[in-house]
Amino acid sequence: xxGVSQSPRYKVAKRGQDVALRCDPISGHVSLFWYQQALGQGxxxxxxxQNEAQLDxxxxxxxxxxxxxxxxxVSTLKIQRTQQEDSAVYLCASSSPRNTEAFFGxxxxxxxx
Amino acid sequence: xxxxxxxxxxxxVSEGALVLLRCNYSSSVPPYLFWYVxxxxxxxxxxxxxxTGATLVKGINGFEAEFKKSETSFHLxxxxxHMSDAAEYFCAVSDQGGGGNKLTFGTxxxxxxxx
Numbered sequence: 001x002x003g004v005s006q007s008p009r010y011k012v013a014k015r016g017q018d019v020a021l022r023c024d025p026i027s028g029h030v031s032l033f034w035y036q037q038a039l040g041q042g043x044x045x046x047x048x049x050q051n052e053a054q055l056d057x058x059x060x061x062x063x064x065x066x067x068x069x070x071x072x073x074v075s076t077l078k079i080q081r082t083q084q085e086d087s088a089v090y091l092c093a094s095s096s097p098r099n100t101e102a103f104f105g106x107x108x109x110x111x112x113x
Numbered sequence: 114x115x116x117x118x119x120x121x122x123x124x125x126v127s128e129g130a131l132v133l134l135r136c137n138y139s140s141s142v143p144p145y146l147f148w149y150v151x152x153x154x155x156x157x158x159x160x161x162x163x164x165t166g167a168t169l170v171k172g173i174n175g176f177e178a179e180f181k182k183s184e185t186s187f188h189l190x191x192x193x194x195h196m197s198d199a200a201e202y203f204c205a206v207s208d209q210g211g212g213g214n215k216l217t218f219g220t221x222x223x224x225x226x227x228x
Contacts, residue, residue: 042218104156
């Protein structure tokens with residue numbers, strides 16, 4: 001596709017529910033990042049993939065957060081037993097090895113009620 | 114560890130006036146520096162970046178920024194503000210090594226442009 005695509009754009013979850021957020025990166029981009037942006041804050045790094053390998057997951061806030069990219073393209077961020085503090089915009093970004101620029105998707109706004 | 118400080122969470126300017134958004138960074142290695150803009154309910158769009166070479170970098174929409182190593186700063190400027198510049202601006206830093214250029218962001222500056 002022309003850009004990074006994320007779905008759904010908006011998700012409302014009841015506390016305790018599991019959610020899955022999808023990211024479709026730019027074709028051919030080997031690097032994929034997930035960021036969490038709380039209201040009024042800058043994005044914060046969650047995890048990084050190079051192809052299908054998850055090379056850095058130091059930003060995942062708890063073991064309820066899990067990300068995968070099994071075929072090195074589409075990625076899914078899963079949050080188990082959602083809590084109110086998980087409410088945020090989740091941004092996905094991708095980049096190619098020869099380009100220092102990361103291209104961002106429009107994000108998924110998660111609201112936990 | 115890297116960090117970014119953006120002075121002023123809200124900046125208001127008149128249309129046609131100079132825009133100056135401040136960014137200071139901390140990095141243990143020579144940094145890559147970025148400015149991103151975010152419009153409501155949108156993702157982040159790259160305005161400009163510094164990697165190596167010329168310290169004054171020009172970006173889209175008439176914005177530019179100057180990397181000053183001695184001041185650890187990367188302030189964003191635009192000579193004449195336009196109403197369409199109203200948005201949130203984020204400064205970010207990454208190291209030049211591995212990690213796929215993981216970005217560390219500041220907390221953002223909301224720019225308001227008034228008539």
